[in-house]
Structures are given as structure tokens and as C-alpha cells.
Amino acid sequence: MNDKGFWIYLLILCGSTYLIRAIPFAAARKKITNTFIRSFLHYIPYTVLAAMTFPAALYATDNVISAAAGLAVGMIFALLGKGLTTVAVVSCLGVFITDLIVSSPL
Amino acid sequence: MKDFKKGLRLGVPIGLGYLSVSFAFGILAVSKGLLWWQAVIISMTTVTSAGQLAAVDIMTAPFRYAEMLLSQFTINIRYSFMSVSLSQKASAEFTGIKRWLLGFFMTDEIFAVASTQKEVSSKLFSGLAVMPYLGWTTGTLLGSILGNVLPQIVMNALNVAIYGMFIAIVVPDAKKSIKLLTVVALSIGISFAFYYIPALKAVSSGITVCICAITAALFGALIFPIKEDNGDE
Structure with a gap:
């Protein structure tokens, strides 16, 4: 790709991404009192994360079995009230160990 | 300072997760014909996963500027909802120029972790942005230069880090x-x-x-x- 084309693409990419984040953040100055909107905004973080995780996470590794195992381990630790780092690490370990078992010749 | 440190700590798992995701982005960007420094600049200025993936696809051909704008708008419109949602938790001093500057770091994960707090000060949000930003840019740099050096089994395991973190955010509250x-x-x-x-x-x-x-x-x-x-x- 020629250099000029890259910079124009970059400007559109980072400019639009920045504005779409910053404008609403800077503009929403008042506390919203409307119960419906408040409730909607309360649920948004959870619904975003849930939709991003499933089913995409099941296909984040080379096989569904190790992904599912890792997520299940993470789920158990989350239910036990463990923190973000712990849950993230045990999920990775769950995948790693499952992959070792699945790929072992025994 | 206490708030900043707290944010810094909260950002560690995000940074770890980003390291692996952006590593993959770096590999992909170079495979699509971008130079390593172009991949790094994209990550430094944009800091988004889905949007950047779509962007490097579009960049493989010239003059698709309208398509770039349209795809970024649709992929990223979710950030607007997050920004409004988080604005409700921003502390009294977190206004004006601070919002314009820190709004840059409103990623899915930073937003999600910030949302778990009762109140979000500008110091906490700044601290929270540090590790993810470092992870995102370093991962891209390593991925675009080194390519596939880590064994596949390790990359595989790292790929679920982000999702593990999501689960840790949603599950405890959904349980209640x-x-x-x-x-x-x-x-x-x-x-x-x-x-x-x-x-x-x-x-x-x-x-x-x-x-x-x-x-x-x-x-x-x-x-x-x-x-x-x-x-x-």
C-alpha cells in the first residue's frame, strides 16, 4: 500500500473510533433520572459482555472441547467469587491442560 | 494516587488478555501486507479489536474510504452506549477535558471493569487504561515483528484470557x-x-x-x- 493511502485510512479509522467514544462521554453530563433509561444503561455492560463471550469464546481455541473446559473452569472460579485475574488465568490453564490431554498420544 | 493505583491493578488482567489478542492482530496485519510499524501505529491510535480487524481487510485495496467509515461506525457504535452508561458513574471532577482525553480509552473491557466500580474518578480511569494500552501496543509490536513464535498450544490458551475476565465480571452479579x-x-x-x-x-x-x-x-x-x-x- 502506498504511504498516502495508509495515512488517509488511518485518519478515518482512528478519528471515527475516537469520536464515537468521546462525544457521548463528554456530552452526557447530567445524571439521568428516567428509570427506563437508567435500567437500560445498567444492563448494557452485562449484555455486551455476554453477547461478546458466547458463542465466540467457544471458538477462540483450536478445538471446542478445550475452550469449553477453560470456560467451565473460569465459570466455577467466578461462582466462588474469585477476581478477574484469577479467573482469566485459570481459564487459560483449563484450556492448556485440556489441550495437553487431548493431543497426547495415550 | 490511591485511585490511580487501584485502577492500575484492575487493569492487569485486561492488559494480559490484550497482549495475546493484539499479538494475533499484529500477525494478521502483516500477513495482509501492512508493515510492522503501520500495524503498531494503528493499535496506538485506535485501540479497538473488531474495528482494527475490519480495517486491515479494507486497507488491502485502495480508495475504500467510505467503506472504512461505514464499517467503523457500525462496528463501534456500541462504544457510544458504553460512554453514556459510564458517564453515569463518573465522579464530580471527571468532566470536560478529562472526558475528552480519557474517552479515547473506552474499550469494551476497560468499560466493563470500570462499570464494576460504584464511582469512577478520572484518576481511577487513567490508572485502569495504562496496562491495557501497554498490552495492546506491545502485543501488536511483538506479533507484527516476531510472527508465530509462541507454540500454538500457548497461543490457544491465551486466547480465552479475555473471555475468562468477562465471565468474572458477569457471573458473580448474575448469581445474585x-x-x-x-x-x-x-x-x-x-x-x-x-x-x-x-x-x-x-x-x-x-x-x-x-x-x-x-x-x-x-x-x-x-x-x-x-x-x-x-x-x-
């Missing part, structure tokens, strides 16, 4: 509230439908997330309105 659990289940249900129903599979992942999240949150607001402003019931 059957209403939230229902809303979350609805969002996941719609998401599965988009993934497996052939006619819906063509919809881009950024738009899918938007549709699932908004539909489920609207349902929640209609059927299970939250009465008080403490954020959790």
Missing part, C-alpha cells in the same frame, strides 16, 4: 440477581441465533453484539426496571 441472569441469558440466546442461523451469519460481529446487547437491555429495562440508583439490587 435472577433478573440480571434472565437478561444475560436473553443476550446470549440472541447471540447464538446470529451465530448458527445461516441467514443471520453474514451480519458482522460488531453489529451482532450491538443488536444482542440493546435488545436484551431494552427487555430488561421494560420487564425488570431498576428502582434505585445504587446500580445493583
Whole structure:
């Protein structure tokens, strides 16, 4: 790709991404009192994360079995009230160990 | 300073997760014909996963500026909802120029972790942005220069780090509230439908997330309105 084309693409990419984040953040100055909107905004973080995780996470590794195992381990630790780092690490370990078992010749 | 340190600590798992995701982005960007420094500049100035993935695809051909703008708008519109949502938790000093500067770091994960706090000060948010930003840019640099050096089995395991973190955010709160659990289940249900129903599979992942999240949150607001402003019931 020629250099000029890259910079124009970059400007559109980072400019639009920045504005779409910053404008609403800077503009929403008042506390919203409307119960419906408040409730909607309360649920948004959870619904975003849930939709991003499933089913995409099941296909984040080379096989569904190790992904599912890792997520299940993470789920158990989350239910036990463990923190973000712990849950993230045990999920990775769950995948790693499952992959070792699945790929072992025994 | 206490707030900044707290944010810094909260950002560690995000940074770790980003390291692996952006590593993959770096590899992909170079495989699409970009130079290593171009991949790094994209990550430094944009800091978004889905948007950048779509962008490097578009960049493989010249003069697709309108397509670039349109795809970024649809993939990233979810950030607008997050920004408004988080603005409700911003502390009294977190206004004006601070919002214009720190709004740059409103990623899915930073937003999600910030949302777990009762109140978000500008110091906490700044601290929270540090590790993810370092992770995102360093990962891209390493991926674009080194390529596939890590064994596949390790990359595989790292790929679920981000999702593990998401689970750690959603599960404890959903365990406490059957209403939230229902809303979350609805969002996941719609998401599965988009993934497996052939006619819906063509919809881009950024738009899918938007549709699932908004539909489920609207349902929640209609059927299970939250009465008080403490954020959790």
C-alpha cells in the first residue's frame, strides 16, 4: 500500500473510533433520572459482555472441547467469587491442560 | 494516587488478555501486507479489536474510504452506549477535558471493569487504561515483528484470557440477581441465533453484539426496571 493511502485510512479509522467514544462521554453530563433509561444503561455492560463471550469464546481455541473446559473452569472460579485475574488465568490453564490431554498420544 | 493505583491493578488482567489478542492482530496485519510499524501505529491510535480487524481487510485495496467509515461506525457504535452508561458513574471532577482525553480509552473491557466500580474518578480511569494500552501496543509490536513464535498450544490458551475476565465480571452479579441472569441469558440466546442461523451469519460481529446487547437491555429495562440508583439490587 502506498504511504498516502495508509495515512488517509488511518485518519478515518482512528478519528471515527475516537469520536464515537468521546462525544457521548463528554456530552452526557447530567445524571439521568428516567428509570427506563437508567435500567437500560445498567444492563448494557452485562449484555455486551455476554453477547461478546458466547458463542465466540467457544471458538477462540483450536478445538471446542478445550475452550469449553477453560470456560467451565473460569465459570466455577467466578461462582466462588474469585477476581478477574484469577479467573482469566485459570481459564487459560483449563484450556492448556485440556489441550495437553487431548493431543497426547495415550 | 490511591485511585490511580487501584485502577492500575484492575487493569492487569485486561492488559494480559490484550497482549495475546493484539499479538494475533499484529500477525494478521502483516500477513495482509501492512508493515510492522503501520500495524503498531494503528493499535496506538485506535485501540479497538473488531474495528482494527475490519480495517486491515479494507486497507488491502485502495480508495475504500467510505467503506472504512461505514464499517467503523457500525462496528463501534456500541462504544457510544458504553460512554453514556459510564458517564453515569463518573465522579464530580471527571468532566470536560478529562472526558475528552480519557474517552479515547473506552474499550469494551476497560468499560466493563470500570462499570464494576460504584464511582469512577478520572484518576481511577487513567490508572485502569495504562496496562491495557501497554498490552495492546506491545502485543501488536511483538506479533507484527516476531510472527508465530509462541507454540500454538500457548497461543490457544491465551486466547480465552479475555473471555475468562468477562465471565468474572458477569457471573458473580448474575448469581445474585435472577433478573440480571434472565437478561444475560436473553443476550446470549440472541447471540447464538446470529451465530448458527445461516441467514443471520453474514451480519458482522460488531453489529451482532450491538443488536444482542440493546435488545436484551431494552427487555430488561421494560420487564425488570431498576428502582434505585445504587446500580445493583
